[in-house]
Amino acid sequence: MASASLQRLPVQMLGDLVSPRALERILQDAAQARGSTLDTLDPAMLEDILKREVFKRLQLSVPAPLAKKRVSEVLNELMKTTQERQLPSPVVSSLVGLEEGARRFTLYFDWPETQRLRGVLSVARQEEKEGRDISALVLEGQNLIEVMDRRLQEGLVEQGQDLAELRATFARVQGMGGKEVRRLETLIGQIDEAQSQGTLLPGEVERARNITFNLRKLLESSVVQAVQNVDTAEIPTSATILDPDAQARVLALEQEHAAQQLGTLEREFAALLQARPDLRAQHDALRGLQHGNQLTADTVENWREQLKFERETVLGEQRSRLTQLETALAGAVSGADMRIALDSARHLLDMGSLATDELQELSAMHESLQAGVNAQSQLAAQRELLDIERSARNVLGASAELAPLLAQARADLAQGREADVAALWGLLERRMGAAAQEREDFDARADRVVQEYDTVRSLAGETTQKLGRLADTLRAQRRLGRMSAQARERYEQTLLDAEALLAEAHAEYRAAQEVTATFGQDALSGLLDVFDFEEAADTGLLAAAPTTPATTAPADPFAALGTFPATPAPAAAPTPAPAPAMSASALFDTLLSSIGAPAPTPEPTPAPTPAPADSGAPFTLPPVLTPDSEQVDTWLFQHGQIHHGPHGPAAQGMLALLTQAAALGLQRLDMNDATHVWSARSGAPGEWRVGRAVTWTALDERVGPWLDTGQG
Numbered sequence: 001m002a003s004a005s006l007q008r009l010p011v012q013m014l015g016d017l018v019s020p021r022a023l024e025r026i027l028q029d030a031a032q033a034r035g036s037t038l039d040t041l042d043p044a045m046l047e048d049i050l051k052r053e054v055f056k057r058l059q060l061s062v063p064a065p066l067a068k069k070r071v072s073e074v075l076n077e078l079m080k081t082t083q084e085r086q087l088p089s090p091v092v093s094s095l096v097g098l099e100e101g102a103r104r105f106t107l108y109f110d111w112p113e114t115q116r117l118r119g120v121l122s123v124a125r126q127e128e129k130e131g132r133d134i135s136a137l138v139l140e141g142q143n144l145i146e147v148m149d150r151r152l153q154e155g156l157v158e159q160g161q162d163l164a165e166l167r168a169t170f171a172r173v174q175g176m177g178g179k180e181v182r183r184l185e186t187l188i189g190q191i192d193e194a195q196s197q198g199t200l201l202p203g204e205v206e207r208a209r210n211i212t213f214n215l216r217k218l219l220e221s222s223v224v225q226a227v228q229n230v231d232t233a234e235i236p237t238s239a240t241i242l243d244p245d246a247q248a249r250v251l252a253l254e255q256e257h258a259a260q261q262l263g264t265l266e267r268e269f270a271a272l273l274q275a276r277p278d279l280r281a282q283h284d285a286l287r288g289l290q291h292g293n294q295l296t297a298d299t300v301e302n303w304r305e306q307l308k309f310e311r312e313t314v315l316g317e318q319r320s321r322l323t324q325l326e327t328a329l330a331g332a333v334s335g336a337d338m339r340i341a342l343d344s345a346r347h348l349l350d351m352g353s354l355a356t357d358e359l360q361e362l363s364a365m366h367e368s369l370q371a372g373v374n375a376q377s378q379l380a381a382q383r384e385l386l387d388i389e390r391s392a393r394n395v396l397g398a399s400a401e402l403a404p405l406l407a408q409a410r411a412d413l414a415q416g417r418e419a420d421v422a423a424l425w426g427l428l429e430r431r432m433g434a435a436a437q438e439r440e441d442f443d444a445r446a447d448r449v450v451q452e453y454d455t456v457r458s459l460a461g462e463t464t465q466k467l468g469r470l471a472d473t474l475r476a477q478r479r480l481g482r483m484s485a486q487a488r489e490r491y492e493q494t495l496l497d498a499e500a501l502l503a504e505a506h507a508e509y510r511a512a513q514e515v516t517a518t519f520g521q522d523a524l525s526g527l528l529d530v531f532d533f534e535e536a537a538d539t540g541l542l543a544a545a546p547t548t549p550a551t552t553a554p555a556d557p558f559a560a561l562g563t564f565p566a567t568p569a570p571a572a573a574p575t576p577a578p579a580p581a582m583s584a585s586a587l588f589d590t591l592l593s594s595i596g597a598p599a600p601t602p603e604p605t606p607a608p609t610p611a612p613a614d615s616g617a618p619f620t621l622p623p624v625l626t627p628d629s630e631q632v633d634t635w636l637f638q639h640g641q642i643h644h645g646p647h648g649p650a651a652q653g654m655l656a657l658l659t660q661a662a663a664l665g666l667q668r669l670d671m672n673d674a675t676h677v678w679s680a681r682s683g684a685p686g687e688w689r690v691g692r693a694v695t696w697t698a699l700d701e702r703v704g705p706w707l708d709t710g711q712g
Helices: 004-014 020-033 043-058 064-082 096-104 112-129 135-176 179-196 202-232 237-268 270-275 277-291 297-329 336-350 356-370 372-392 398-414 421-456 462-478 485-517 523-532 534-544 557-561 584-594 649-663 696-709
Strands: 633-638 641-644 668-672 677-684 687-693
Touching: 004 020, 004 043, 004 064, 020 043, 043 064, 064 135, 064 372, 064 421, 096 112, 096 135, 112 135, 112 336, 112 356, 135 179, 135 202, 135 462, 135 485, 179 202, 202 237, 237 270, 237 277, 237 297, 237 641, 270 277, 270 297, 270 356, 277 297, 297 336, 297 356, 336 356, 356 372, 356 398, 372 398, 372 421, 398 421, 421 462, 421 485, 462 485, 485 649, 633 649, 649 668, 649 677, 649 687, 677 696, 687 696
Parallel strands: none
Antiparallel strands: 633 641, 633 687, 668 677, 677 687
16 A cells, blocks of 8 residues: 555656646546545556656656656656565567558658658567567657657648638638639648648648738739729729838738748758757848848748758768768667667658758767777767757757757767766756746636637627637647647747737727617617618718709899708708618717717818898809819728728728628618718628718719729
């Protein structure tokens, strides 16, 4: 029966990697699953729990080598305390699982883990034929499969995010038609099918990204050209001031595309950047340009060519080094580890991939063999140093801090001195503990974003749609468990982007709430009633609109006034057209007041002043604006953004109103405020064309065709 000290042993020794409370819960649940309790847990059962449940839990926050090392330390202490012999692990002689895993990852032949697994399988088959124990080889193969599976899952999350963005862009450019749009649709279909089957298609994703970038640039250019063409056909000149805005959006697209290309290069040349610190420094400098919005496509392309050249140079150097090592090790007794490293290095270099780790392992073996009597202990120490180095790559800042210490440890071994490996593990563990805490913080932030997104998801518009896509990505990233350094960096970037969009969505949601709060809980239903009334409102407004008056009036000015249809007596207030309880103009006035800015007011048209009754001189009305001379403003809203038109408070208010209208499925709005009449048309999902004038006549004659069809 286990004593209280045995129950606390794992908590005391592993509490820096996993919270003590979590460890206690793991032990308790595992004991219950075995039909026991913590009080009746015997050492053999505790040993099994450490090897299974605890080891699995540790791998969520630390690499497998470190998890194995720490669990082994607990097992050793357990054996000393209980004075029992540790039972040997069962020997696994079947290679079926490894062969199946190798087949699963055949598509990813350029991964170093794939080639090493191939070498492990080759050596394990030979060892098994000769009747040797292959349990260690099988365990290494299983660890490699776990690493590849984790890498695949991380890649699928990233590919899923890319697929969502590609679909959103396709919805915006689909109406353009043409060969490139059809090609994009085909690529999206292929990526979608691969995603559903758990397969990565990085080449197809990259091609689809390039097409969407070109189509989005073309779309921006075509919108600007369309506005310019419409302007020559009497569309108000206020629309032409949007060219600088369109140019800014094109520049933003170019920056976004350059950043994507730089990220692709980092993944494609990861092994080269790892082998060449000088190239890594240059790459980090380019990332600094990216953050400052100064990165250009030409700069990225030049960097790609330089990396290709440097990779060929390093490949040549490594092939020469492999030849030297093969010659040096030819007469040595070749163990399984040596054969695996040699086989992996050959295959990687033959395919044009770097074999930095494998050559480093072979160099360590050569140095150990030269050490003579201490060869085995030195080789074990070299392997442990390599495990530390590999583990540090997935911990932010650990590689840079450990690099000089690892170099010193290897120098000590080369000179026959003992390296302080324990100190290196201790430093790495502290870094890992900080990383584990950071991961918990990331998860908490992701949970908050997803929960708060649910409170604003009813809003329409580009902000909420993009936030929804990022929320889906965060859910997938949250489920990943252990992460590589690259996946952790993407997780952090997704969080930063999502939190920024969440702040925007909250602001839009508050604006929408302010607009509808005046009308009570039935605001949306009221809005729908107003918009259903648009035809009747159009009729009333057109009936009240003045016709073009003559420039010269008869002697009696009041006789001239009598020619205006349905005009009330001057002393009486105008009789408004019948309207529902909540009119569109009232709604729009409320919207403008809710954002703290009044609607822009044009210069008022002077009212006609009657001549004195005793004057015999002919009377002439003051100049009156005609539809041809009246100012008309236009806007083009696309996916929650103002693409063309003045960026004033009125436009921002209209944007919030159109967001609500889109949520209701409306496609046309006609309304008036105290000074203007407004008309909005939705020609495609996420797109609104809006016009504003003083009179309906001017609005219809000047921009009516453009509002209805997008052409003028």
